[in-house]
Amino acid sequence: MAGKKKPHNKPNFFEDVYAIVRLIPKGRVTSYGAIAKYLGAKMSSRMVGWAMHGAPRGVPAHRVVNRNGLLTGKHHFKTPYTMQRLLEKEGIQVFNDKIIRFSDIFWDPARELP
DNA sequence: AACGTGACACAGC
DNA sequence: AGCTGTGCCACGT
Numbered sequence: 001m002a003g004k005k006k007p008h009n010k011p012n013f014f015e016d017v018y019a020i021v022r023l024i025p026k027g028r029v030t031s032y033g034a035i036a037k038y039l040g041a042k043m044s045s046r047m048v049g050w051a052m053h054g055a056p057r058g059v060p061a062h063r064v065v066n067r068n069g070l071l072t073g074k075h076h077f078k079t080p081y082t083m084q085r086l087l088e089k090e091g092i093q094v095f096n097d098k099i100i101r102f103s104d105i106f107w108d109p110a111r112e113l114p
Numbered sequence: 115a116a117c118g119t120g121a122c123a124c125a126g127c
Numbered sequence: 128a129g130c131t132g133t134g135c136c137a138c139g140t
Contacts, residue, residue, distance in 0.1 A: 013136095032122055036135095044135030049121035053138095066122060073121030 017051040020109050024063045027091045028107035031067040038109040062086040069102030
C-alpha cells in the first residue's frame with residue numbers, strides 16, 4: 001500500500017542530522033551551520049539546533065556547537081556543565097564555555113564525508 | 115489559525 | 128570592531 005501518507009511531519013531532515021552527528025569522531029566537533037550546509041543549507045541552522053532538541057540517545061549533541069565554538073546549548077543538557085564535562089572527557093579543552101583550538105578540531109561533514 | 119520563540123548565521127552600520 | 132536587524136523553518140501556546 002503505497003497510499004500511506006506521512007503519518008506526521010517529516011523527520012527525514014532530523015534523522016539526517018542525527019546520522020551526521022553520530023558520525024562525528026570522538027575528540028572532534030562541528031557546528032550547526034556546517035551540518036545545515038551539508039544537508040543543503042536550505043534550512044537555517046536553527047533547525048539543526050531544534051533537531052538536537054529531539055535528539056535520541058546515542059547522538060553526541062555535545063559535539064555540536066555554534067560556529068563560534070561556543071557551547072550555546074549547554075543549558076539544554078541535564079546540567080549546564082554536562083556538555084563541557086563530556087567534551088573535556090573526550091580530550092577537548094573548554095574555557096569559558098568556549099572550545100579551545102576550535103578550528104583545529106573542527107569536523108566538517110561536507111569535507112570529511114563523501 | 116496566528117503570534118512568538120528558538121541548541122544559528124550573515125549582512126549592514 | 129562590536130552591536131542590531133533579518134532570514135530561516137518548526138514547534139508551542
